[in-house]
Structures are given as structure tokens and as C-alpha cells.
Amino acid sequence: MNADPESKLFVYNSLSRKKESFEPFKPPHVGMYVCGPTVYGDAHLGHARPAITFDLLFRYLKHLGYKVRYVRNITDVGHLENDADEGEDKIAKKARVEELEPMEIVQYYTVRYHHNMDQLNVLRPSIEPHASGHIIEQIEMVKSILEKGFAYESQGSVYFDVEKYSKNHHYGVLSGRKLDELMSNTRELAGQTEKRNSADFAIWKKAEPAHIMRWPSPWSDGFPGWHMECSAMGCKYLGDQFDIHGGGMDLLFPHHESEIAQSTIANGKSPVRYWMHNNMITINGQKMGKSLGNALSLDDFFSGKHELLAQAYSPMTIRFFMLQAHYRSTLDFSNEALQAADKGLKRLMNATADAMQLKADSQAADQHVDAIRADAYQAMNDDLNSPMAIARLFDAVRIVNSVKEGHSNINPAELKLLQELLNVFVFEILGLQSEDSAQDDHLLDGLMETIIQLRQDARQRKDYATSDLIRDKLASLKIVLKDGKEGTGWERK
């Protein structure tokens, strides 16, 4: 199935603050880099949003026929921690507390992150580089910036000279900031004295004695500045200039702004053509934060074991819920909203399965499936408007159900188009998958078949006491019987 040739992909570029026609540097190849997790704790909702947003983009680009190299980093080297008494490597701190090797922590949470992403049906990136595995590249980049005169060493650390950079470049292109405002608005923080200017940022940081994770460098035993890893690894795997760089809006400044500055000096050109940023998530209208007690992990949602949650929400419910909002809008989580998404998802998935069973009628009138299809593609091409595309899929759902119920007919060509539309969008582009817990359990299937048959017999004898007893007992095991025209089905609640 090919996309509507009439419409073309447009994406919102944070750099221009406009939707732009997507034109890769070297079609059909697309290079895409997305800021990945810091693996010092379990993945929470905030990790799911960019993962799902850029998974959608990855899937859609591939669907359009592009050959995509998708790089998403694992951040596992040291930076200072905000709420620590004195600066201390996040991973090192946790390691001391738990008496584990830092890389053991990294490994542990990386595996758990992967598991959560698999649950959400987020495709693995093409390359998933670790910052700790690219210390040499980062040091080389620091050297290059020093040689070009845009950084200076101070007490074993190396800082990027923002003021000098600003003479010929615009530090603030991405975030819309002005240097003089940055100078005057910066808070007073410890350690500022090493810097010539408060707007300067570290590209190499000398490690305090307490730091476990440290590497030798020409300047000190230490670790690279936060922004270095993305610049170095993006360049290594995607080149001096690549097509798309993604991440959360919270990373716009200073992280991505600084990446642009570093890479521009080191490589002589602005690194990225399209900067794309997903918006943030709120819970019950409130921002997510550890101090607010609402930083729910993905496992919390999947298990339902958190006081804010009325029930468990499956990975696909979370995924579908996120796709029902545009990626550049804030998204508010609440039990009510998630339950609504859960039901809507079931309706979509059921209809997608039912569509395969429909029978065509060559006499049937036009159902305008091609218009629905074109609108769905147009929505995706308009900066990945998945909520609009999903709305159109529900139009298709209405047709499926109406044919299924015998209220209308569909001709063979349209039925084929309808089946393709639902299959391609639901599974391939949106990345939804069936979560029917009954699948692949032959013993349970057999048992249920027997029980349902016994109840059916009782109902035919009008022995409703027995049939209702069976229904109630199963309900207490969280198994719901669904009586339909063509027999009784069941599902786990």
C-alpha cells in the first residue's frame, strides 16, 4: 500500500517554528537521532512519550519507503546531581548506596528499559550507543573545539566559550533566547567561578574524588559534559549533518542549543536539519515530579499498583492514549481518560479483526473508503497528526460494524481497501498489537470451551440458576463471558 501521492510529509521544525516539507539530505536515506534515557532508574511515563512519538515517526518514515537509521543513546556517564548536597555522579551515588558496580546499575536499568519499551511495542532503534562507550570520541571533540579556540580549560574542566561563539553565531537559534538575557538571568550557583561567563557550559568536567565513573583525559580525570555525548555519537553514526534530531521539549534549552553550538564549531556546520520536540505529560492536570509523588513508572501503570490508579492499564492502552493526542500538545493522564482510551482501543482492535471476516457484495454502493484512506494519510503527513488519523480509522470502524451487522454492504474492491487501511494503520504505522490474553493458551482455551458448553446446555434447559452461577463464578476470576449471536466468547478483565 502506497501513501497518497498527492500529499507529502510535513514536519514541524523547532528551528524555524514552522511546518516544513520533509526533504532528507540523501533520499531515500534518513538519519534520525533521539535523546534516550538516563539509566539510573525505572522508566516512567515521561520516557514513554518521546519513545512512542519517535517510534511513530520511525515507523511512518519506513512506511513511506525511506531507509531510516535511527540512533537513540543510552546515557550512562556521570553528571552532577541536583538534589545532592554536593555534586555527585548520579550513577555513582546510587552505586554506593546499593554497593553495586556502576555498570551493574546501568545494565540492570537498561534491561528494564528495553523490556518496558518492548511492552509498548516500541521498535528498537538501529543503533543504541552508550555514552560510556564513546568517551574517546567525546574527548576528540573537546580537543577540536579547544583547537579552534572556542573553549578554555579551567581547573581541569573545559568550558565552551559562549560569548565568543555568539560573535559569529546565534547561540539561541533553537530556543529563541538572547545572550544578554541569559547573562543577566542566570542564577547564582556554586562552581560558577571556574567559568569566564555564566552562560558558558562544561564540555569536560573534572571529577571530584567521590566519583567512581571517571576517565583520563588531557585535562583531568573526569567525565564529558552532558551535551557532548549526543553531538559526538550523532556525528559518529549519522554524519556531520543529519536529517532529524528529536527529544522532549524540556531539552530544547540548554541541551539542544548547546549541541548545535558544539557541533557547529567542531564540524563547521549546523548539525541537524529538522529539530523535533514532543511535549510533556501531566497527571491529573499536574506536572509529573518526584516531589509531587506522582512520578508513576510504566510498571505502575501496567500493574495498577499505585494509589493514584484505579486499575491496571495495559501497555497498548498507554500507547493508544498517547497516539490519540498530538505529540506537540501536553497530555493529561487521569483514570477517566485512560479508561476511555482502553475502551476505544478495544473497539478499534475488534473492528480490525472483524474486517477480515466480512463478506463483500459486488452490488454494494460506494462507501467512500478511498476518501477515508486519503484523509488518514493526509493527517499523518501533516506533522504526524495521529489523533486525526485515528478519528478517520473510527470512520472505517463504523463501516466494518455496519456491514457486520447487515445494515449495509461493501463491494469487493472497497473491502480490500478497508482491510488494508486498518491493517496498515493499526499494526504497521500506529504500532498497536493485540493483547488478547487468551492467545496461545490451549489448556485454558479448552477448559473455557468446556465450561461455556456446560453453561449453554443449562441455558437450553432453562436452568438459569446453574448458568448464572457459572457466569458469576467466572466473573469473580475476572473472566467475562460475552454472549453473542454466534455463540459465547470470553475475555479476561
Next chain:
RNA sequence: GGUCUCGUGGCCGAGUGGUUAGGCAGCGGUCUGCAAAACCGUGUACAGCGGUUCGAAUCCGCUCGAGACCUCCA
């Protein structure tokens, strides 16, 4: 305080100058022994105040409210 974003019907959430978003809930109906499930039908909303316009949820201004960022946290 500075920069920026947002405020849509009971809930979530698209739309961004003139035509139905969609989902969930509610209501009505079909089906059912009853119920559940499923399915069908159904709502004309756009923070407030002013302005521009033949016409504004959509543009402009102000007010109120919410959020993001403002560097050595990633």
C-alpha cells in the same frame, strides 16, 4: 522576574476565519431468559472582556488561569 506555550462540550482530545473531528461517559434503541458485552442513533463546545471582519473557537489587545525553560541535573 525573563522568554515561550496553552486554556475547546461531563472527561480526554483534533481543528485554527465561514461546512460533522474522534474516543469515553450520558441518553434512546437493537440483541438477551435476565444481565453483561457488542452494535446503532444522539449533543453544536471553544476561559473572560474588548477590537478587526460581511462573518472568529480560529486574527489583535487586555484580564484571569495552567504549564515549560532560564546551564555544570540528565
